[in-house]
Amino acid sequence: MQSKPLEPNEPVVLALVDAVTAWQGALEQTLSVSGLSYAKWLLLRAIRQNAFVRHQPFLGAMPIDVAYSERLLSELAQDGWVEYSDTVAPRIAEAASTRLERAWQAVKALHSVSVAPFSSQERVALGSLLQRMQLTLSDHSARRSRSECAASAEAAAACRTTPAGSNHRAHA
Secondary structure (H helix, E strand, O other), rough: OOOOOOOOOOOHHHHHHHHHHHHHHHHHHHHOOOOHHHHHHHHHHHHOOOOOOOOEOOOOOOOOOHHHHHHHHHHHOOOOEEEOOOOOOOOOHHHHHHHHHHHHHHHHHHHHHHHOHHHHHHHHHHHHHHHHHHHHHHHHHHHHHHHHHOOOOHHHHHHHHOOOOOOOOOOO
């Protein structure tokens, strides 16, 4: 059964946007205590997980282009978070490991606070509903991409060089 299109002021969508906005604000505030921004945090996480490759765009929860990631990397090095050279991949500086652990604990605490009002069943239900929404949006994006690729030969050539679904979301 095809559902009818919703109005732009759909209460569920507005509530979701408001909740994400509030969560992002709280996350930025939490990270700022450690001198970090969300972008720096994402980069640090990727470096810690060996998922960051210099001179390539970072396609995480917030895509970061090469120039911006290099600037962030330089700032993280200046602030003592990471060490790297032209021949050595970035890694978490040993002196920063305690600071990083404190920041990680603060983010974990924020995660706990953000779901505290929900029972375990409500958390499971909310998680399932949001995953369904994410899959639906991913399918929608993939269909639009294919449609745009089919619209012109030039766009089709560009689409062949861009992997489908390359904009994966990672969570803090």
